[in-house]
Amino acid sequence: MIRAAMPADIPVIHSLVRELAAYERALDEARATVEQLRESLFGADPAAYALIAEQEPDGGAVGFALWFRNFSTWTGTAGLYLEDLYVRPDARGAGHGTALLAALAAICVERGWSRFEWSVLDWNEKALGVYRSIGALPQDEWTVQRLSGSALHALAARADNPANSHAN
Template sequence: MIREATPGDVPVLLAMIGELAAYERAAEAARATESQLKEALFGPQPAAFALIAEADDAPVGFALWFRNFSTWTGTHGVYLEDLYVRPEARGGGHGKALLAALAEICVDRGYERFEWSVLDWNEPAIGFYRSIGARPMDEWTVFRLTGEALHNLAGASCVNGG
């Protein structure tokens, strides 16, 4: 069963985010708190949304996503930030069901794109994504600013007297 997350799901979402971070060899990078996640998902202006996969009335996976926008198509899209299914539930169709639910959101809302990133070494995930018809965007490279580089660039801003 796939359902929308509720505020009561925040602790289990945070636990699964920690499990995902450990799987991705970056446990120390998962620093979000329950209050941050609750505000992002259920605050007055939600920045993200989550779906929960359940088996036997217990959460076994989640998909956390947000809307993006394409200037080329003039439409929103879905960006899947995290997809995770607990190891004991893998192979049960939960990941595919979560992706299908997000694809349905795209189609129902007229969104033209459904995108996500995957680590290069995560061959099981890459194989799964290819099996459902997803294709890598090999001509694109993801860039990220964090830490000191982010603050340095912000300091060069001319907006608001910067």
């Protein structure tokens, strides 16, 4: 069963995020707190949304998908960016990941959004296999770029105007 996350799910989402970070060999980089997740998902101005995969019959959470809306200037429409998708190891192979992806695809279609995108580690062969099986295509000509930490702050310092004067 797939359902929208609720505020009561924040502790389990936090736990799943930590499990995902450990699986991706980057647990030390997962610094989000329960409070940050609560504000980001259910605060006055949500930055992201989440779906929960539950195992029947007991209803325990076995996975999640965390996503946010993006925008394409080329298509002139919004899209959905999947930030995290994770299913606990003991629940893998039962279709929970594909069900989460299908639910996200349905959100895109229902809202008239043109794209559903995500990134995957190149060594995650099982995930890549699932993505190929549903018709996802790699965007080989694109390379993800990231600016963070001191480089982010150094570039921000070069701005002519204070950061808080920029429009959202």
